[in-house]
Amino acid sequence: MTTTLDPPVRVGKAAIWALGLLAAATGTLESVVTPTLPLLQRELSMSPAQGALLSITMLITGAIITPIAGNLGDRYGGKWVMVRLMAVVAAGGLVSALAPNLPVLLLGQVLEGAMVGAMPLSFILVRKHLPAGESAVAIGVVSGMFVGGGMLGTLMAGPIAEGLSRHWMFAIPTIAVVITTLLVHWLMPNDPPARSDARIDWPGVVLLSCILVTLMAGLQAAPDALDKPLLFGGLVVLLAALVTGWIRVERRSPAPMVDLRLFSKPALWSSYVITFAVCVGTASATYLVPQLFDVSAAGYGFGASPTDIGRYLLPSAIAAAVSGPLSGLAVRRFGSSAVLGTGIAVMTTALFALAFVHSEVWHLVVGKALIALASGVCITAMVIKTADAVDQDNTGIATSLVLVTRVLGFAAGVQVSGAVLSAGTLSGTQVPAESAYTTGFVIAATVTALSLLVIRTLRKGVNA
Incomplete structure (x- = not known):
């Protein structure tokens, strides 16, 4: 039953910037593992497969938490749920900072994964407290600052881990999460529940x-x-x-929790298949490229430090940040199918190129940036296409399934890549053979290329 509620209180710029700063803090905390994964593997004696598991643990939690957070936001209000989710995230950051071994660090990453559910809650808040035009700008601010925080985390993780310790690279952004959560609590007014009968499955x-x-x-x-x-x-x-x-x-x-009738629509199930395949390719590059940078320069690698790896990955972080707006403009002008086809073609080409051409640092930097750009373009186009394929009442669940599928694709890509490196590790050493990287990139490129076969089904489903 829907209740009659008082009009929401308008908020000022300070409250919106508080949400943006919180998004930046969580983005920073989320991104510190990727550039320092080789260092973490050495300090905690992790195998490549265990490193792969560490890199996707947070995303799995996020996929589970996101739909729950949406339901709780309807029942209790977005701010109420967000503050409590951030308490869980802060606890996870503290556990990660103090972790003496891999199991404890994994626990910290599980708790940190609650941050993924906070992003939709931010959007709920700005839509409740701002008119349509202003809320769109505010959503852009929050999203942009989350990506910006990720770029900051990519840059700062290595220097902090080397200059202080791996513990501080988790502790510093966790302190920022606590401070910005308090700002949101003080500056953002309470939002009334939209529904009084919201239930959780x-x-x-x-x-x-x-x-x-x-x-x-x-x-x-x-x-x-x-x-x-x-x-x-x-x-x-x-x-x-x-x-x-x-x-x-x-x-x-x-x-x-999920209306299974949605899967009967070709435009939807094909969207999820494409999302999965694209994210397998993205995840493989995300995992393999830092590992390749870390391999000793005496062999086929570059002996890069965590700081160097963070710097090398910065162009791809920038590419990911601009990919969303770029995709929106391209979809409006050329259509989703054309944008998807182009993005998948670029990603496939870059993955195949990295498989056979990775003898210079710039090869990896350019290849990873192209993959990040193409991936962001494809996923944004996929979200737009999915939202357009359902009625307004099902937009939330349909697009949240894109997020879940994205996590599954990312998890599969990282785990397969980690398994390939483990299988290709030279006997008596901890260094994979160069051919293992070639195999990993080829597998990722092949899976990504196969998604081109699904685009025709997607186009037919939308036309129908």
């Missing part, structure tokens, strides 16, 4: 969480499937059972 949430965890365990066990067939087979059976149970629960629930 807890069985669906629990089953989806179990599906994601089991899927990740299966991906990690896949390289050893021949050596441990019972374990891998058991995970596959468990995954199938969980998916079957989740489908049944969603079909019978009066308020399902």
Whole structure:
């Protein structure tokens, strides 16, 4: 039942900038692992596969938290939920900062993943407190500052880890998260719940969480499937059972977490397939390029320090930051299918090029920047296309599934790449053979290229 509520209180620029600063702080905390992953692997004695798991743990939590945060925001108000989510994020940052080993660091990353659910809550707040035109600008400010925070984290993580310690690269942004959360709490007025009868499909949430965890365990066990067939087979059976149970629960629930009828639309299921494939390619490059930078210069690598890696990755962070607005303009002028086809072609070409041409630093810098630009263009176009394919009441759930699919694609790409490097590690050393990197890039390029076959189905579904 919908309740009659008083008009929301208008907010000033200070409240919006507080949201933006909070987004920047969370973006910084989110991005510190990628440029320092080789350092973390050495200090915590992690294998490449364990490093891959560390790099995607936060995203898995985010995929689970996002739909829950939306439901709670409807029930209790966006600000109420955001402040509490940020308390969880701050706790995760503290755990990561103090972590003496990999299991504790993984726990910290799980808690930090709650930050992903806070972004939609920011958008809820600005839409409730601002007119349509001003809210669009405010959403752009918040989104841009999150990406800007990610760029800052990429740059600062290496110098802080080398100059102070890996502990401080988590602690400093966590302190910023606490301060900016207090600013939001003080400056942003409370927003009334939009609905009084909002319910959470807890069985669906629990089953989806179990599906994601089991899927990740299966991906990690896949390289050893021949050596441990019972374990891998058991995970596959468990995954199938969980998916079957989740489908049944969603079909019978009066308020399902996901309306499964959405998947009957070609424009939607093809969107998710394309998103998955593109994110596999993106994740592979995100994982493989820093590893290749880190390999000793005495071999085929460059012996780059964490600071150097952060600097080398900066162009790709800038490319990712401009890809969203660029994609929006391109979609409006040329259409989603044309933008997607171009983006996928650019990404595929860059991945194949990196597979066979990576003897100079600039090869990797340019290739990674092109991949980041193409990926951002494709994902933004995919979100726009997905939103246009459903009625207004289903926009939230349809686009949130793009986020979940993005996480799954990223997780699959990182885990497969980590497994390829582990399988290609030279006997008696911790250094993968150069051919392992070639194989990883080729696999990513092939998966990305296959998504071109789905674009025709996407176009037909929209026309229908």
